[in-house]
Amino acid sequence: MGGFASKNRFPVDGRTVVITGGSQGMGRSVARLLATKGANVLIVARGIPNLEETVEGLSKVAIRPSQRFHYISADLTSPTEAARVLSEATRWNSNQPPDIVWCCAGIAVPGLFIETEIDTHRDQMDSNYFSSAYIAHSTLRNWLSLPFSTSKAKEPRHLIFTSSVIAFYPLIGYSPYTPSKSALRALSDTLSQELQLYSKGDSVKVHTIFPATIFSAAHERENLTKPAITKKLEESDGGQTPDEVAIASVRGLERGEEMVTTSGLLGYAMKVGMLGASKRNGWGVVDTIASWIVSVVLMVVRRDMDGTVRKWGLENGSQVGQKT
Template identity: 50%
Template sequence: MDSISTPALLGSAVLIALLSALIMGAFSSKNQMPVDGKTVLITGASEGMGRSAARQLAEKGANVIIVARNVGRLEEALAEVQAAARNPQTQRFHYISADVSQPDYAAPLLAEAIAWNNGNPIDIVWCVAGKSVPDLWLEAPLSSTREQMDLNFWGSAELAHAVLREWCSPDAPVVPEPRHFIFTASVLALFPVIGYGSYNPSKGALKALADTLVQEVEIYPQKVKVHIVYPGSIDSPGLARENKTKPEITQIIEANDPVQTPDAVAASAIQGLEKGQYSITVALLGHVFRWGVLGGGPRNNWFIDTVMSWIVSIVWMFALPDLYGKIRKYAKKNGHPATYKKTNSS
């Protein structure tokens, strides 16, 4: 769903990945986000990446609260997460049914979570809930952009506002280990692709918010860390739904894109969080896209990110002409977009 690949980009990226792997292998640090005995709340956890993340954190000893709309899927997911517990006698698990796209959902959700957690603040909150409905932006109703903004951006922003105000209030304790708030964006926030015009703004807005909040929490005495994860295509029910409306030109551009399993994406994201990374990509192309748009954002590693940003700027000299060449060739062959048939729309 969320990336673009060309032979030139992939060839250069492989060399970059090998170099970065050698360099990064020389650096190691302790776990920056231990979860054993901590309470984690995850939205969008009834399927896909969110469900996998919940299970993997349970395997590491976390108490887990999963959030989604569908109670039946929540019950199935909770059983799976509970079965994965590292310490079944002491770990606790709970689900909350909520529609995160609705205004003012966050306060009651957070209140229920804190009450279940014996009145204690949640230690880690991870917003995964989201969806993509691809289409050409000019051909789609504007309501599609609003709907995806409500879920993908406001669903995370409202919970972030409620949680961070709780963690950073004047009477909130300063605890030895930081609490963590995690946004889930998309590699499309790093490199937009045609066909996602109704989706890209919501994920780009999340990036802008996270880039701001990672600075803002520094002025509070409480220890709070903000992170943002940029997954690409995930083999999940969400991808199957997405493919029903995906324009043909988008499918052409994404033809060689790797599709990761939810388990692989969750594992890579958790690994980045444990390393203390702010901006987390989970696959090769995601790393390339992140290096290409660093700008004034925080670095995970100043040396690696700086060197790779220089290299990727050269990669774009070959990748971008290839991308625009495909789009123009498709337009010349197929005429005005109003005449296109929706692919897999049945």
């Protein structure tokens, strides 16, 4: 959608990619997919065993022996750790900055707002928003302070955030999580415009990926705290495997999309219904017309979902937050 030409706008062969949260789930699938496309990949996460296992697996799917893989153990909720990661990644990459930085790190802890401890709300912002904001800050300071000629390939560098379709549509039970993912979308939109300040702005592209449900170990942990009403409203969400999300994400990036949804028509509809001043694909005609249609549909959908929530509350009373 959007009328792009067939040119690949996200070439990775021979380029160096840093992936945060790259030792499991979507991050690991992205790392493996890019390795099969010829990228040199450095993954970042906390747990060393998972990091080691993932790096070993990347070597097995590489398309040539010269590809390089590495890991850094770090807690990216610390701004000093983010700066260290970028510095170490640059040294590992023959003292050249990485060409692509993809922020996949994050976690969801669903729950009703007043039943969730305030520390959990803060942790969600740290894990999902600030971990990405810190690495983005260090990355852009590095990229924009150096001449573009330092890049080994004459292609734009890419900074990629991972948000969620929940940033487009409110859903009961995600109040600890949604603000952090909405903040990422807002940061990405702002940076997209802010980069126009710089003469080399066209050499740095900012993107955001918006997956829906991802079937992974993290999703199983989410269900432990997820309210029953949330599970009911999500019954029609088919979900995707981490590999499916990775493939859809990369395809969108290769088309040149700034905002990439991975869950087919439903994800696209949720996106265009909340575009606002965000960039449209191509000339934006298709996205704009679709947004008019979806905005009408969403009025009906929201009314129906609100009615389901009210009915649930009346029927379950004090059990409204009880897990199943």
